[in-house]
Amino acid sequence: MAVLLTVVLTRPNGGAATAEVFAEPTGSTGEHPFTQSTANESTPSPSATPRKSGGTRSAFHGSEAGLYGGSQKTASCDIDKQISYLKSEPVKNRAFAGVLGKAPEAVPSYLKTLTPVRLSYDTRVTNHGFKDGRSYEYQSVLQAGTAVMVDPQGVPRVRCKCGNPLTEPKEFQKGTRTRGQTWPGYQPSNSIAVLPAPAKVKEFTLRNPQTGTWFKRPEGPKGSEKDTPTAPPARTPSGPASSQPPPYRDTPPPDVSTGKPSGTSSSGTDTSSASGTNSTGPSDTSSSKTGTSGTTNTGSPSETTGGSSKTGGSTEPPSSTTGGSKATTGGSTTGGSTPGGGEKSGGGSPGSGGSPGSGGSPGGGEKTPGSSETAPAT
Numbered sequence: 001m002a003v004l005l006t007v008v009l010t011r012p013n014g015g016a017a018t019a020e021v022f023a024e025p026t027g028s029t030g031e032h033p034f035t036q037s038t039a040n041e042s043t044p045s046p047s048a049t050p051r052k053s054g055g056t057r058s059a060f061h062g063s064e065a066g067l068y069g070g071s072q073k074t075a076s077c078d079i080d081k082q083i084s085y086l087k088s089e090p091v092k093n094r095a096f097a098g099v100l101g102k103a104p105e106a107v108p109s110y111l112k113t114l115t116p117v118r119l120s121y122d123t124r125v126t127n128h129g130f131k132d133g134r135s136y137e138y139q140s141v142l143q144a145g146t147a148v149m150v151d152p153q154g155v156p157r158v159r160c161k162c163g164n165p166l167t168e169p170k171e172f173q174k175g176t177r178t179r180g181q182t183w184p185g186y187q188p189s190n191s192i193a194v195l196p197a198p199a200k201v202k203e204f205t206l207r208n209p210q211t212g213t214w215f216k217r218p219e220g221p222k223g224s225e226k227d228t229p230t231a232p233p234a235r236t237p238s239g240p241a242s243s244q245p246p247p248y249r250d251t252p253p254p255d256v257s258t259g260k261p262s263g264t265s266s267s268g269t270d271t272s273s274a275s276g277t278n279s280t281g282p283s284d285t286s287s288s289k290t291g292t293s294g295t296t297n298t299g300s301p302s303e304t305t306g307g308s309s310k311t312g313g314s315t316e317p318p319s320s321t322t323g324g325s326k327a328t329t330g331g332s333t334t335g336g337s338t339p340g341g342g343e344k345s346g347g348g349s350p351g352s353g354g355s356p357g358s359g360g361s362p363g364g365g366e367k368t369p370g371s372s373e374t375a376p377a378t
Helices: 079-087 090-100 104-111
Strands: 018-024 059-061 115-119 123-131 134-142 147-150 156-159 164-167 172-180 193-195 203-207 214-218 303-305
Touching: 018 123, 079 090, 079 104, 090 104, 090 123, 090 134, 090 164, 115 203, 123 156, 123 193
Parallel strands: 018 134, 018 172, 059 193
Antiparallel strands: 115 147, 123 134, 123 164, 134 303, 147 156, 156 164, 203 214
16 A cells, blocks of 8 residues: 555555654754663764655665764674673563564564664654653654664664664654754654565665765674775665765764754744754653643653563553644755755655554654754645
């Protein structure tokens, strides 16, 4: 079944669509991270404009050359730290396992099958925070440069800055709004979704965004130790290798999560904004916590009780908040992506956007403290 919207994700098994997405810069840990950071490198990178992989879709198999990047001989994340952090907190480990459909005792061996890389494109995922002994899900666009761990089929499964488990993104509703902290060049229609590769990926073809050089990385947590240089590929998610943004050399793009670049206030930005806003990301607010900018959300995270793949999760009724104002800012062009360009595109990703065995899908009306609201995609 294909659903054509301004931003499109297709899910063969159906499921609830989302009315909001949270923009998450590389340096943000979010409100309720699963663990401390395990990222060895997570620097913003310019994101090229992806080609449309299926009509209006921007979705690519995890084996696609140039989909990911990094620095040669440097693992983007420390998987041993991730294992250690989860082992030290059994409740979080159980919730983490439940999101990914694993038994709690299988988490260490599962993590050792993952490969640390950095995103080369702004990428859509279903993210999961942790609060009050359980996980809750929300839709995210992760900024290019974000350190992640990908599974043997090339799908992002862990965000290293916060230790959050990741699953495939959900379908966007028409008029989906962006909340959180955007960055120069952010455009939801230029974000991508990652599809599982048809077969296990034995080697990933990566690009160093700082130098522009290409290299091969064998799969697995220690694959970076065997990185080898390679020629530029004939095709990448944005076209030929020459379509990639110029190397940033010694001056990476600004990290908007630090608040250093000039940006807009927390009252909100349009999706064409080239500026950041003062938010660290979404949070669960079932305890009636309110934020500073006061916006009405059209969707919210569901909450999933931790456990193995054979046990379902539970949901709590979301609270709602009202109020807030919106402001619109101008845009700029960064890394081949033109904010506010109005390009109609989307992404497709099969599979579940939530926890395997989850007891519910996102409901409506939870409030994100300190978040901003952007104008909807049209």
